[in-house]
Amino acid sequence: xxxxxxxxxxAQQNKIFAALKRLEEEGYNLRRPLADSLGGKxxxxxxxxxxHRILYFFHERKYIVLLHAFLKKMDEIPQKDIELALxxxxxxxxxxxxxxxxxxx
Numbered sequence: 810x811x812x813x814x815x816x817x818x819x820a821q822q823n824k825i826f827a828a829l830k831r832l833e834e835e836g837y838n839l840r841r842p843l844a845d846s847l848g849g850k851x852x853x854x855x856x857x858x859x860x861h862r863i864l865y866f867f868h869e870r871k872y873i874v875l876l877h878a879f880l881k882k883m884d885e886i887p888q889k890d891i892e893l894a895l896x897x898x899x900x901x902x903x904x905x906x907x908x909x910x911x912x913x914x
């Protein structure tokens with residue numbers, strides 16, 4: 810995620826940071842066109858600053874966990890990107906469960 814954002818020019822980075830700030834402020838209430846659920850039972854959401862996509866989920870409805878960022882080149886999100894985000898989500902859930910990720914209170 811960090812590498813992807815750092816590879817962008819300053820204007821694109823600022824667009825992503827502005828979208829992340831809105832996500833932080835609005836959480837579940839952030840809707841299209843800037844954010845959307847991927848649907849199904851994945852529990853994944855996409856942040857949509859321009860053609861950039863950031864896949865994320867909400868842990869315990871209070872933490873936003875960013876999983877994967879990429880440039881969207883087609884109408885549909887490629888299945889490989891969804892699968893990667895799901896694997897990372899599963900890992901994060903295990904880490905939270907075992908206290909390997911500390912959450913701020």
